[in-house]
Amino acid sequence: MQQIRPRATMRDVAALAGVSLKTVSRVVNDEAGVGDAVRARVRAAVVQLDYRHHQAASDLRRGTGRTRAVGVLVQDVANDFSSRLLRSLEDAAREHGLAVLAGSLDEDPDRERALVADMVARRVDGLVIMAATSMQDYLQPEQRAGLPIVFVDREPAGIAADSVTVDNRGGARAAVDHLLERGHRRIAFLGDLPSIVTANERHLGYLESLQAAGVPADPSLAVLGLHDEDQAQRALESLFASRTPPTAVFTARNVITVGALRALRARGASWRTALVGFDDLPLFELLDPSVTAVRQDVAALGRATAQILVDRLAGDASPPRRVVLHPELVFRASSNAPV
Amino acid sequence: MQQIRPRATMRDVAALAGVSLKTVSRVVNDEAGVGDAVRARVRAAVVQLDYRHHQAASDLRRGTGRTRAVGVLVQDVANDFSSRLLRSLEDAAREHGLAVLAGSLDEDPDRERALVADMVARRVDGLVIMAATSMQDYLQPEQRAGLPIVFVDREPAGIAADSVTVDNRGGARAAVDHLLERGHRRIAFLGDLPSIVTANERHLGYLESLQAAGVPADPSLAVLGLHDEDQAQRALESLFASRTPPTAVFTARNVITVGALRALRARGASWRTALVGFDDLPLFELLDPSVTAVRQDVAALGRATAQILVDRLAGDASPPRRVVLHPELVFRASSNAPV
DNA sequence: TTGAAAGCGCTACCAC
């Protein structure tokens, strides 16, 4: 292994160039007021010593309190929805010279609090959170200290803050309305825990749609608390094993939809069971039958979120904004199955 | 808008608690040597003032040069492969109390250098890079300064550093061997720019396989420089429009495979064209025909990478490690099409 | 145009 050479500081550069520390600082920061000859000498010393600016020390002394980094906490950076959102935010952050500290919460409230604490200790300039907690009042001190916080995908509770969300209830209603219009009456609901706001909203939309159509909701057709594909697959298999199986299914999240698709496939029931999923996936269009889905415009979600954050960073102190995007039902073949 | 209250410093806490700065530091860092009464008073002041530890200042003073953050630069955090790798690394980092600074490179060498420079200025403890540059000698000064760098997915050039990669050539050979065994002779290759090491390796594997089988490679069947689905789709459509279309296709990346699937679907040629893709996708199993693919164990890739990084952070100064994982051919229906 | 001194928020070292 080669010898490691400790990083050079401005002092080292100053010594080598035969100038004062302050002059090096001026050159490194491209400030005026340094003669060309001196500037060149300093530049040479910088190169020779492989000097690298120490941003943390600089930030500390400047006292602006800015680190040019933002924290982005999503449900799971490997999930299609979360990762596309993260990417959209990264692009916006990049335009403004901001680095992105990313974290996955896995619907774990403790993890959210721990990660937020870490981001605060790092003095990120702003925070974007897809909350796993049901109550975010613990963030009030941070907000009071001037930290811009934008909630994405899920509205905050216990704190007045910006949010960019999707009309989950409306999207779910549209999905179930669609199935009802095709004559279905036994429509199953597969969703995650109702403690997750979006999951609950989608469940409520399902119930509202049934009620509006005068179709009594059969509680045995609604399965909540599904986290992954396997659970969703097993849940749907159970429903099919019952005496009165559903003729249609509304799946309230992308992984749940995939699990349901596996169950239908295994049972050979893909063409005779109607399916609508919340969240579109790139390959849904290519499946047989292609999958009808409620599509969220993830890029728009990210853009709106980033815009608010950037405005706040620029000093915008107006009241919290609430942006609600409306999802779109993408009609494909999977919802055409007969009753 | 509420009043913003500047963050309290240890000095403020000390003043409120009526103790010295150093005592506050002891309490905040859970050090011994503070009486219970004093400790309680300090704790109360911390809560009252919403004091938050300033990690950067602490790191600076400690002089360990550690920030407990690592940089992870992948191709695109929204891509299935990259995002799963990122997640795997995040999990490992979390276990060691490391935060993750994430960045997408989009195969842009300038962007890689810019992001690396930023990470260095932030003094990350380590760097994981899915390189977009063809030469990484520019990282030598950072390595010399003691920064652990692990290259993932693509081996480094111009620098001796750790790497965790996949046997791309072998994987591609297995894919094409498979198609040859089924009797195909006109096998198309759809891949990205040969300047991307992995893309080139997969192309070489394709050529090697053909050569080993004594099948002359028809250059008109190989299309390189495909970046996204649309380009891949159009490329395959062009091949089909030729006088001597392929009977089989090897697609060298996940987005290319999806583009090819669209082309086959649009043409109604899915069942009569054999297809093998490099990179598996969650829904390939559910397509008709299901898609045969060369699967990389992304989680294992991430784990191996993280392990090396963690070892280096712990002081391991042994010679650079080269880990090569072997992908697996997952047989499904898409490669069964007749010649 | 250049530099010396002070200090950002915090902790190591050594007094008491």
Next chain:
DNA sequence: GTGGTAGCGCTTTCAA
């Protein structure tokens, strides 16, 4: 047990 002093690497006065 507790506190003062010095100083991490840097930038801000302000003086020369």
